[in-house]
Amino acid sequence: MDRLxxxxxxxxxxxxxxxxDKLTHQSSSKNAFSPKVNLAWILLTKLIKKxxxxxxxxxxxxxxxxxxxxxxxxxxxxxxxxxxxxxxLFPSIITSSQKMVKHLATHFIQYAYVTNQDNCxxxxxxxxxxxxxxxxxxxxxxxxxxxISEIIDGDSKTRDADDNFLKFDxxxxxxxxxxxxxxxxxxxxxxxxxxxxxxxxxxxxxxxIADSLKRFDxxxxxxxxxxxIKCLSIRCGHFVLPFISDILxxxxxxxxxxxxxxxxxxxxxxxxxxxxxxxxxxxxxTKLLDAKDETNLIENLSTCRFFTSILxxxxxxxxxxxxxxxxRKLLLDFIRTDIITTESVLxxxxxxxxxxxxxxxxxxxxxxxxxxSKFNIKYHTDEKFFNALSNCKVLCSVLTRPRIxxxxxxxxxxxxxxxDNNITSDLEIKVEENIISSQHHDEVDEEETNxxxxxxxxxxxxxxxxxxxxxxxxxxxxxxxxxxxxxxxxHFEDTDKVKETKIKDKKKPIRPKAAFIAVINSKDESKTVDxxxxxxxxx
Numbered sequence: 001m002d003r004l005x006x007x008x009x010x011x012x013x014x015x016x017x018x019x020x021d022k023l024t025h026q027s028s029s030k031n032a033f034s035p036k037v038n039l040a041w042i043l044l045t046k047l048i049k050k051x052x053x054x055x056x057x058x059x060x061x062x063x064x065x066x067x068x069x070x071x072x073x074x075x076x077x078x079x080x081x082x083x084x085x086x087x088x089l090f091p092s093i094i095t096s097s098q099k100m101v102k103h104l105a106t107h108f109i110q111y112a113y114v115t116n117q118d119n120c121x122x123x124x125x126x127x128x129x130x131x132x133x134x135x136x137x138x139x140x141x142x143x144x145x146x147x148i149s150e151i152i153d154g155d156s157k158t159r160d161a162d163d164n165f166l167k168f169d170x171x172x173x174x175x176x177x178x179x180x181x182x183x184x185x186x187x188x189x190x191x192x193x194x195x196x197x198x199x200x201x202x203x204x205x206x207x208x209i210a211d212s213l214k215r216f217d218x219x220x221x222x223x224x225x226x227x228x229i230k231c232l233s234i235r236c237g238h239f240v241l242p243f244i245s246d247i248l249x250x251x252x253x254x255x256x257x258x259x260x261x262x263x264x265x266x267x268x269x270x271x272x273x274x275x276x277x278x279x280x281x282x283x284x285x286t287k288l289l290d291a292k293d294e295t296n297l298i299e300n301l302s303t304c305r306f307f308t309s310i311l312x313x314x315x316x317x318x319x320x321x322x323x324x325x326x327x328r329k330l331l332l333d334f335i336r337t338d339i340i341t342t343e344s345v346l347x348x349x350x351x352x353x354x355x356x357x358x359x360x361x362x363x364x365x366x367x368x369x370x371x372x373s374k375f376n377i378k379y380h381t382d383e384k385f386f387n388a389l390s391n392c393k394v395l396c397s398v399l400t401r402p403r404i405x406x407x408x409x410x411x412x413x414x415x416x417x418x419x420d421n422n423i424t425s426d427l428e429i430k431v432e433e434n435i436i437s438s439q440h441h442d443e444v445d446e447e448e449t450n451x452x453x454x455x456x457x458x459x460x461x462x463x464x465x466x467x468x469x470x471x472x473x474x475x476x477x478x479x480x481x482x483x484x485x486x487x488x489x490x491h492f493e494d495t496d497k498v499k500e501t502k503i504k505d506k507k508k509p510i511r512p513k514a515a516f517i518a519v520i521n522s523k524d525e526s527k528t529v530d531x532x533x534x535x536x537x538x539x
Contacts, residue, residue, distance in 0.1 A: 114168065245276070248264075298330075
């Protein structure tokens with residue numbers, strides 16, 4: 001055996017076939033409990049790992065025979081390691097001998113989780129799970145659940161007679177049975193995260209089994225069920241939502257402890273309002289406020305985390321009165337006690353960032369909490385507490401800063417020496433070299449802007465003069481009309497002459513609006529404004 005170890009550790013493996021045959025003979029010893037048997041299997045694993053690609057092609061048949069022999073010998077750590085390595089290096093064996101490989105996976109699960117429970121460590125468990133994934137090609141989720149249901153009920157009548165994959169004997173010992181169920185649930189969670197298609201996942205079957213496992217009243221089983229729910233939520237996403245009410249019912253059946261709060265917190269953070277957990281907010285608030293022992297919200301960490309998650313994701317669906325009651329309870333606990341936890345600060349930050357019109361913003365209490373925490377040991381040692389308090393400071397500074405609304409773009413000429421005199425309370429005017437122009441132009445020279453300004457000023461003065469003349473004309477018209485009404489003369493004239501006078505009067509009517517438009521549009525620069533109006537006004 002020592003010489004074989006030296007040859008395997010050497011660089012030259014030209015006689016690898018002879019070494020493999022010798023190790024095969026050593027591993028087939030009649031003394032199954034001999035340590036040399038376990039060592040021989042480990043050396044076989046090391047040999048096939050060091051072989052080249054061409055050498056592995058020549059070892060396919062020998063390795064396949066050794067895998068068949070694994071079912072005939074006593075299972076040890078060496079056989080598990082050899083099987084795991086062989087299935088990874090020779091994937092063709094999985095397709096050509098699928099039935100044998102599945103039998104191996106079932107055999108190792110039985111050995112690790114039932115026969116050898118006391119010596120089953122994490123390394124061996126990971127190897128067995130990997131062998132199962134390779135054998136089932138990550139598509140046997142429902143078979144794991146069926147195996148669990150058979151362990152619970154002790155009934156395998158639903159199986160075919162030739163189907164022995166994941167078929168186990170009935171376990172009478174309650175402790176061993178619970179341990180086996182826990183390991184199968186772990187295997188199910190690993191498979192869920194690595195499954196190729198979600199068609200294989202049967203949510204109803206999982207929910208029924210999780211509900212039936214409640215009668216075992218085992219903490220490890222409960223943790224693994226909640227872990228499987230997390231794996232399903234991560235892998236399937238919103239495909240879980242049609243079954244969310246059934247999942248919440250299963251969770252509620254397991255009581256009201258920290259594990260239940262954590263899984264509810266996970267679902268609320270993952271799915272938000274779609275998880276429908278915001279509906280429990282009034283009940284939890286009533287339970288907190290009506291407690292006989294006056295529960296301190298700051299010390300109840302799980303409740304703080306859950307309230308924080310609900311307010312962040314579903315605050316718009318809650319009643320403002322309930323939110324205000326929770327805020328009042330939190331602020332009173334901050335004032336009454338000197339205890340400050342990371343979870344309570346996170347809840348306070350949620351209220352500071354809450355966008356709800358009917359809920360007040362607790363800035364004054366937040367400043368008090370910040371001042372209290374400056375000399376807290378956790379502020380200097382706990383990173384999460386430090387980050388939560390830093391965020392609280394940032395939120396307070398943002399909420400209390402002055403707001404400046406609707407500042408227009410204004411041109412200012414400020415001397416460099418007198419900048420300090422032009423600083424207001426919170427706004428500092430910055431001097432720029434380029435003058436800000438209108439919205440349609442990016443940069444305009446100073447001369448062009450001055451010409452524009454003068455042109456606008458000239459037009460404004462002209463319009464003012466025109467309006468003044470308009471007022472005078474209207475006043476004159478009013479005075480003339482009053483004089484005509486007072487003096488009534490009777491004239492006896494011919495009708496022809498009367499018509500001629502009317503025609504003459506119509507030629508030059510006084511129309512102020514038309515006169516002003518004509519004056520504005522006139523291009524005759526030789527006449528003044530008064531001369532232009534003289535053409536329209538009577539003498």
